[in-house]
Amino acid sequence: MNGAWLIFKKEMIEFFKDRKTVFFAFVMPLILFPVLFTMIGKLGRRDADQRRGQPSKVILLDPGNVLRSSLEGQPTKFKLVPKPEGDFLRAVTEEKADLEVQVDPKAAEASARMETFVVKATYDESTSASRLARKRLEEVLKTFDETQVNARLVSIQAPGMLAKPTKLDAVNASDTGREISKMLGSFLPYMLLIIMYAGAMQHGAYLSAGERERGTLLSLLATRMPRAQIILGKQLALFALCLINVVVSLSAMAFGMGRLVAEIQPAEAAAQSSAAMGNLSAIASPTTLLLCFLLLVPLGFFFTAIVILVGTQAKNTREAQTALTPGIFVVILLGVFSMAPGIEKMAALPYVPILNISLAIRKLFSQQGSPYEYAVALVMTIGLAALMTWQSSRVLSRESALFKGGD
């Protein structure tokens, strides 16, 4: 075991001696994710501002002044602009106005006769501001209609409820914490899978195939260190690097998400998320998180074992990375598969490597897993990882690992 520890130490020291690698692997995501999410948030807010905060510019042609007061009464939503020269349509498509409203000149009389009158609205479906203006107009008309209907009902001495046969009373049975936890559970394994595999691939090629490429492997193998310990030490180091990668990426992402939410809806979000966090902490209890971590450990080891196994057989870093790249797609595919709704009911899934772990994590968060499934996932993943580790150390004992060609 001492040998593995020495190799572990060597790999970690070697890794952290290269400032550039450390920067790109660990510091960069810490900067990049928050910046990225903040930018997305800023863009989103600008868009939202435009839609919500600004009144729609409306050209109103209402000779009977039937709707004018309703529109003018809501200055936050409507701003009446003067009628332009020439074509109305052009004014809308050229975005000088968001909406052009023509009310039937005989609207007042029609209304008095309890008849329907036409309100013609011209808008541009391709711009969001124009679509919003139309929606706002519809709301105004709805209120207008309701008051009209009420007045008419009163005039014929009928109850106001006559025109309202139903009233929807919706109650949300799920609580926010559970919802978030479930969403997190389906999303998290996917992220973790990709981050771990990509991290393992990135650093693993350096410390396996890279050693051969740089000509240092021979000096290592010429020592009395047993091969199995060299492999084990390298895997442990790679695993540790992956774990750091996961922690860094996830915290950067979490922080970034927080910024994103804060940018989009500052006040609302703060209240909502603090309430949700309260619920979340009840569901994602320390036990859940601990179990989640326990499931991740063998998976991380499984990935590092794959990478080292491929890396010890590759001639150089590039060859290793070429061989490992398709794995990313497999992992993404399995990740997407594990996110799909209803997947957890398939009977064979607990026996598919990688997938069973991400499924177990998902069930952990939605509190649906059974101890049997966790155990199967754990034992299988650890077993396969151990098998690959053993195979790697056999590869390293073969002389072809040292001297190209040979048998």
Added chain:
Amino acid sequence: MIRLVDVHKSFTVKDRKTRKPKRIDAVQGISFEVKAGEIYGLLGPNGAGKSTTLRMIASLMAPDSGTLEVCGVDAIREPDRSRAAVAYLATDMNVYERFTPRELLRMFGEFQGVEATVAERRGMHLLEKLHLTEFADVKMDGFSSGQKQKVGIARALLHDPKVVVFDEPTTGLDVLTAKTVLDLLRVMKSEGRAVVVSTHVMPMVEQICDRVGIIYDGKLHGDAPPRELLKSRNALTLDEVFFQLAAESEAAALGKGA
């Protein structure tokens, strides 16, 4: 210290043209012995089987057949144990460039079961003999090949090995540096270690070797002190012996072919 009896090693390579596996008999029944305090020179042209022989002695490769003993340990049965007694250096080795020589030597000391401080002391002593003390704390990524080779030599000798196996230790070194290395090998000899070196450079063999073996086509031709070998072959220099062997081998091949 080192004993080889009828050691064989062959490789199978694929011939791209005929698409058939091709057998290369790199070492075909080599036997020799190196005692403590003796420097043995393996001499031969390219592809003769020198490196293959040395790799087997260093337990980096297993012989196909024969007996191989290093420090009384059966190197075929217990390669990990026999390797522990060997200092191995080859031209295709490199140093960890992100480290300084001092860091590297401490680390390899630990790999070899030597305490880091002890390893550092021994390593610094070796670097001093190799005139590299000045660079002990400089990161090695800017080192010249000669400087790297010196660090490699110190790295190999850290753990007080009974057996020293150096594959072409002076290749690529200038005369001054080469002399430093040869002097160090003499020190190894005086300390009672068994030393095997391979080389193409004849003067080096004449200067330091107690015995030489000439490898040609995976077989050993002559195994004697340099001077005796010359006398028995009726030659003035080792180069001459070498040309004789090449001619003999060519004649034999022609004879076989006819």
